[in-house]
Amino acid sequence: MTSSETGPAAAAPYAIELLGVAKQYGAATALQGVDLNIEPGEFIALLGPSGCGKSTLLKIIAGLEDATAGDIYINGRLANYLRPKDRDVAMVFQNYALYPHMTVETNIGFPLAMRKLPKATVADRVREVAALVGLSDHLKKYPDQLSGGQRQRVALGRAIIREPVAFLMDEPLSNLDALLRVQMRTELLKLHRRVGRTTIYVTHDQVEAMTMANRIVVMRDGSVQQVGSAAEIYQHPANVFVATFVGSPPMNLLGGTLRTDGGRPRIDGPVAVDLAGIGPVPAGDGAVSVGIRPENIEVDAPEAPGATPGRIDLIEAVGSDSFLSVSLADDSTVIARVPADAVVREGQRVGLRFPAAAIRLFDHEGNRITTKGLDA
Amino acid sequence: MANRPAASAAVLAAAEQDRARGARRAASERWLTHLALAVACVLSAAPFFYVIAASLKDKGSLFQYPPVWFQWPPYLGNYQRLLFETGFPRWMLNSLFVATTVTAIKLLLDSMAGYALAKLDFTGKRVIFLLMLILLMVPFAAILIPLWSIAHQLHITNTYLALILPPLANPFGVFLMRQFILGLPKDLENAARLEGVSEFGIYWRIVLPLVKPGLVVLAVIIFTDQLVSFVWPLIATTDDNLLLMTVGVASMRAKGGTNYGLWSAAAIMSLVPVVIFFLALQRQFMARSTSGALNQ
Amino acid sequence: MSTTPQAVALGDRALPPAPERRRLTPEEHRALARRRRLRRELTGWAFLGPMFVFFVTFLVVPVLGVFWWSTRSGSLTIGSEPVGLANFRRMPHQVDALTAIRNTVQFTLMSVPLTLALALGVALLLARVTRGGAVYRFLIYFPALVPGVIAGLIWVFLTNVDFGLFNTVLKAVGQDPVTWLGTKSALKVVAALDVWRSTGYWSIFFLAAVIGLPRVLYQAAELDGASGFQRFRLLTLPLMRRIILFAVVVGTIFGLQVFDTVLILTNGGPGTATQTIVLRIWNYVFSADKVGYGAAISVVLLLAILCLTLAQLRLLRSRRGED
Numbered sequence: 001m002t003s004s005e006t007g008p009a010a011a012a013p014y015a016i017e018l019l020g021v022a023k024q025y026g027a028a029t030a031l032q033g034v035d036l037n038i039e040p041g042e043f044i045a046l047l048g049p050s051g052c053g054k055s056t057l058l059k060i061i062a063g064l065e066d067a068t069a070g071d072i073y074i075n076g077r078l079a080n081y082l083r084p085k086d087r088d089v090a091m092v093f094q095n096y097a098l099y100p101h102m103t104v105e106t107n108i109g110f111p112l113a114m115r116k117l118p119k120a121t122v123a124d125r126v127r128e129v130a131a132l133v134g135l136s137d138h139l140k141k142y143p144d145q146l147s148g149g150q151r152q153r154v155a156l157g158r159a160i161i162r163e164p165v166a167f168l169m170d171e172p173l174s175n176l177d178a179l180l181r182v183q184m185r186t187e188l189l190k191l192h193r194r195v196g197r198t199t200i201y202v203t204h205d206q207v208e209a210m211t212m213a214n215r216i217v218v219m220r221d222g223s224v225q226q227v228g229s230a231a232e233i234y235q236h237p238a239n240v241f242v243a244t245f246v247g248s249p250p251m252n253l254l255g256g257t258l259r260t261d262g263g264r265p266r267i268d269g270p271v272a273v274d275l276a277g278i279g280p281v282p283a284g285d286g287a288v289s290v291g292i293r294p295e296n297i298e299v300d301a302p303e304a305p306g307a308t309p310g311r312i313d314l315i316e317a318v319g320s321d322s323f324l325s326v327s328l329a330d331d332s333t334v335i336a337r338v339p340a341d342a343v344v345r346e347g348q349r350v351g352l353r354f355p356a357a358a359i360r361l362f363d364h365e366g367n368r369i370t371t372k373g374l375d376a
Numbered sequence: 377m378a379n380r381p382a383a384s385a386a387v388l389a390a391a392e393q394d395r396a397r398g399a400r401r402a403a404s405e406r407w408l409t410h411l412a413l414a415v416a417c418v419l420s421a422a423p424f425f426y427v428i429a430a431s432l433k434d435k436g437s438l439f440q441y442p443p444v445w446f447q448w449p450p451y452l453g454n455y456q457r458l459l460f461e462t463g464f465p466r467w468m469l470n471s472l473f474v475a476t477t478v479t480a481i482k483l484l485l486d487s488m489a490g491y492a493l494a495k496l497d498f499t500g501k502r503v504i505f506l507l508m509l510i511l512l513m514v515p516f517a518a519i520l521i522p523l524w525s526i527a528h529q530l531h532i533t534n535t536y537l538a539l540i541l542p543p544l545a546n547p548f549g550v551f552l553m554r555q556f557i558l559g560l561p562k563d564l565e566n567a568a569r570l571e572g573v574s575e576f577g578i579y580w581r582i583v584l585p586l587v588k589p590g591l592v593v594l595a596v597i598i599f600t601d602q603l604v605s606f607v608w609p610l611i612a613t614t615d616d617n618l619l620l621m622t623v624g625v626a627s628m629r630a631k632g633g634t635n636y637g638l639w640s641a642a643a644i645m646s647l648v649p650v651v652i653f654f655l656a657l658q659r660q661f662m663a664r665s666t667s668g669a670l671n672q
Numbered sequence: 673m674s675t676t677p678q679a680v681a682l683g684d685r686a687l688p689p690a691p692e693r694r695r696l697t698p699e700e701h702r703a704l705a706r707r708r709r710l711r712r713e714l715t716g717w718a719f720l721g722p723m724f725v726f727f728v729t730f731l732v733v734p735v736l737g738v739f740w741w742s743t744r745s746g747s748l749t750i751g752s753e754p755v756g757l758a759n760f761r762r763m764p765h766q767v768d769a770l771t772a773i774r775n776t777v778q779f780t781l782m783s784v785p786l787t788l789a790l791a792l793g794v795a796l797l798l799a800r801v802t803r804g805g806a807v808y809r810f811l812i813y814f815p816a817l818v819p820g821v822i823a824g825l826i827w828v829f830l831t832n833v834d835f836g837l838f839n840t841v842l843k844a845v846g847q848d849p850v851t852w853l854g855t856k857s858a859l860k861v862v863a864a865l866d867v868w869r870s871t872g873y874w875s876i877f878f879l880a881a882v883i884g885l886p887r888v889l890y891q892a893a894e895l896d897g898a899s900g901f902q903r904f905r906l907l908t909l910p911l912m913r914r915i916i917l918f919a920v921v922v923g924t925i926f927g928l929q930v931f932d933t934v935l936i937l938t939n940g941g942p943g944t945a946t947q948t949i950v951l952r953i954w955n956y957v958f959s960a961d962k963v964g965y966g967a968a969i970s971v972v973l974l975l976a977i978l979c980l981t982l983a984q985l986r987l988l989r990s991r992r993g994e995d
Binding site: 515 | 817
């Protein structure tokens, strides 16, 4: 974040900078007021459910769609009115968008051929890039003779060969089967380490976003919900949406009331937690949502002191762990994670403990209530 | 368990009977189908054979009764007269020349316009699309008078231009190409756009190669429509050197008389290019029929 | 802007605003957006333009011209003067125009239903054969490729009283020869010619639709015990309703333009027995003083075709809506 202090004139500009970017389709709002700065070399994931505007944002950056409002800077240049080809960004499409009537070689070399580079130079670069993406043996084939993974590599090669300011990737792995997807994920990351270009990666798959990105931009209904590293987003979700969209199973959310009894903040409700240990909580009594990740809930004996009693309705074993659905006295359900070897059975009565430090509070609008003790 | 084989045998016998009855019915149905189709084919094709036979007869045997179905040895005088004593070869060349030229120009213009309507964004697109749809079926026959007046003012009557330019106005090819181009994935052009290809480059290097099947279908449609076209060429040209095959043959008939031998030879000869074309591109010809239902 | 979630999310990591000088004013945005817009307009029109020029010159202007000429009297070459709606007012009393319209409508009413019924039958048959299908299709389709002039000429050889194929066949089975192109039967013969020429075209058109019918429905109907005819009436016809209606509309549009076959076969005769609309228009094009009549009849034809086109567009649209 050094550039923010010295200003873009002195330091290298942001690779991509979005200021209040908005998009309307007639009366429908696809994007509203998106601000985002992306450092050179950063791997950014745009994460959100379908229809959240993440692909639209990518297309606006690429110049394939116009922003209704806002400024887009690429490498310090205002790009709103640049043609796609002048923006110096390369895109990898979900369906690869390989030219079916051209060989792998021609496909990869196409961007350079379009820039009127000498044939020999293009051929050399194509060989280099093909080696990089592992396609050296397939240069003479046509796209329909390739497997899904190979096509994906051609699309990557075609993007890499241009050496652009940024790669824009629109769900590039979603057409691959599960096994190949994991493998290509690793390859993409390695490639990013080697090539070191700014990458904006659109996905609806939180695992992809978490494992690959330096920073994740969580979007919903055309607006940015939170920007942060995987850990930040997981540990400190900005609102109820992020809390439940990220993480599987999602964060538990329970109703409760925040009270301050003589300076000791506490939560009343199906679960009662003493928040004194975590320092001052913003003043104000009222209804809140209490969030806690399944792995932070401690499972104890039903009569253990200070534990909330409950009953195990269902055990879902996933191998490494088991997830317990526990119903509380008021019929609300929480999910708790225990090691796979924990001795539990369905119908068993247990006591749950909610450590104050793992509690996340959200106000009645769903936004996080910042508590000093937790958000250091 | 013991009586199971016996039961099976009875079941098998019944099944075999059913199968045989089913097979007999299927066979007789198949036979009737082929018979009906054969009759349709005879009705469809018999006139051609009758005229071919007539074209190979001399005057005597044409009118002879009882009729001679085929004269042997065949008389070639009709064809000789047609090819050496009438304008027929010239008419045929005119038709092929005009049809080829119109097809070539139209493929280019229609695919360009189809690309604009399918993929580009500009003012008036919707209105023009609607106007083209509404005027899609307007035939030359309904606009002969103003069309002749316009051609006259442009000083193109009695030139090849009068035969070549007006057919370019027909919007059918634009719709066909638009439909084909709409079927191309949007990401392909987007990828090309990002990679520095100009709009014309996208049309030329990406769109055209990918809609080649559509272009072939359209070429067949335009070419055959041109070979068949009649009423406008009839009005637009009077110079004998400019007559198209259809107009020439009509003028031959209009001269009256009883030149049946010559007429039959002309009818058969004028079908030769169509037959060659048809045999070479049968599939695309059939598509001519089905693509009549635009926007399928 | 939804401010709260972001303010919370970004906290003290809130991204620095861009320096003011780099932000464009709304006016600058508008000016640049206008230029981008202009570039797109030019691109679009550059692609559409060439075809559009011909479309306007040789189709839009002539269509408007038909209406203009219908209010004129005189000739195409020498000159004309406006006569208002006189050409239309006299049309009901103008025997040749009414005869032509009546003949054309009669012709269409005879040829279109017969053509389409036969075509549907042939298509259903073609859909059932696997062996020899290509040969059948070739032979059945072929007449559709024959220019109207040639088709007319071929039928001269079929209908000739002395040596025509029809009478030869009649004589061979011991019947009396018939004057095929007599006043009573000429229009029917012209319609028959059209049936011969168009059936193949529509057969192939229907064949594509028949092949596309969902097989499972037929299997289900067979299980339910529906006979072949019941399957046709209860499944095929309703499923192909739109396709058939489309063919009726387009076939009618073609039918109304009947010209070249008639010109060659009968030249409108005997008398006015086979006069058609286009034949009348053609007669008036170069007339010395009646070009306006021709234009007025053209207006009738044009309006009929435009109405049918609109009907056809409705059909297409509603079908697309169902897909």
